[in-house]
Amino acid sequence: MNKDLTQGNPRKVLWMFCLPMFGSIVFQQLYNIADSLVAGKFIGENALAAVGNSYNITLIFIAFAFGCNIGCSVIVGQFFGAKDYKSLKTSVYTTLITSGILCFVLMLIGLLTCDTLLRLMKTQEEIMADSALYLNIYIWGLPFLFYYNIATGIFSALGDSKTPFVFLAISSTANIIVDILFVKAFDMGIAGVAWATFICQGVSCILSLALVLKRLSKIKTSEPAPIFSCELLKRIAVIAIPSILQQSFISVGNMLIQGCINSFGVSVTAGYSAAVKLNNLVITSFTTIGNGISNFTAQNIGAEKYDRIKAGFSAGIKLVWTICVPFCLVYIFLGKYLLLLFMDESSAKALATGQQFLYILSPFYFVVSSKLVADGVLRGVAAMKQFMAATFTDLILRVVLAFILSNIFKSATGIWCAWPVGWSIATVMSLAFYRRKTLV
Secondary structure (H helix, E strand, C coil), rough: CCCCCCCCCCCCCCCHHHHHHHHHHHHHHHHHHHHHHHHHHHHHHHHHHHHHHHHHHHHHHHHHHHHHHHHHHHHHHHHHCCCHHHHHHHHHHHHHHHHHHHHHHHHHHHHHHHHHHHHHCCCCCHHHHHHHHHHHHHHHCCCHHHHHHHHHHHHHCCCHHHHHHHHHHHHHHHHHHHHHHHHHCCCHHHHHHHHHHHHHHHHHHHHHHHHHHHHHCCCCCCCCCCCCHHHHHHHHHHHHHHHHHHHHHHHHHHHHHHHHCCCCCHHHHHHHHHHHHHHHHHHHHHHHHHHHHHHHHHHHCCCCHHHHHHHCCCCHHHHHHHHHHHHHHHHHHHHHHHHCCCCCCCCCCHHHHHHHHHHHHHHHHHHHHHHHHHHHHHHHHHCCCHHHHHHHHHHHHHHHHHHHHHHHHCCHHHHHHHHHHHHHHHHHHHHHHHHHHHHC
């Protein structure tokens, strides 16, 4: 059901809208967590390292899909808030067409450069073949990744965060079952892990896209909406391209950091691979809530209800900090047991690496979550230069400090310490930009 986010108590409206999005991203992350869990538990430490190693490259593709999602979502949200349904439909059709072309180009590039990218990350020879196999299968599933992300962006722009949650809950649960079936029953190894994700995400994509088109057909317009508009493509691109660049540079930065991590051996790579999946569950959850705040902001911008934006920001901060508390406590006190889901007690060095990573990063979730809420408002008001400035500062600091501190500490501990520094400085910048934009 479509929902108008410009009416009602801002805190209640935002929380009711964002909580299903939080649930959705938890299930979305189960895709990646399930892959690592099954690889580590049922195949071995090298398989766990291979999936984690490939994940940094898949994040580049996810960056493009995310950019298409947020670009379409913000513009559609503005038109929905302004009740301009003709432009809303054209925006959706334009995004679907251009995203298909972009996806094809990325698939071609990915298949041709897969081995080169893995080599650039200093991938160890013992995990090279598995990393390449997993990555190639993943690339063939890119259309599903793209169109599913666009579909969820459209649902969110229309104020519906519950439908994506239902799709993800079902498909993620199915993915875990199929993962285990392919690896244990059919003995497909790392290929089984990749194909399970391919199949489950494909089914979810087709169903959600069909429902989006059905939902759009019920929105009546006085005349047929054009299927493509260069003008609207430019508006979408203004939001999408900075988001794509932001996520892409973060992915490239993560690849550089991964290369540094790989230099400390397979056990450190495996421990990081498990811990970073737990970390990404939290960060992606906050990012998704930030997307919800972007939708909330966009609808209220379209309706010219500017006073609701500050109330939405305040409600967003309270929501993410409420979520921070249990994650922080669990990762600090129960992190070891969560990591044991991915590996055995015999992987002592990998286990110690993962625990240390979680100990250092989790207290700073309160900091980075504030940044991501402010970023959500900045995207919603189309303040993309400010958004990118803060994000790139975080990235550059984390990459540079990872290399400097790892040499000082002579261990991966220095790499983990780079995260809090980058997060803290970028958060100050994002909050300052938010304050400046909402005071003008």
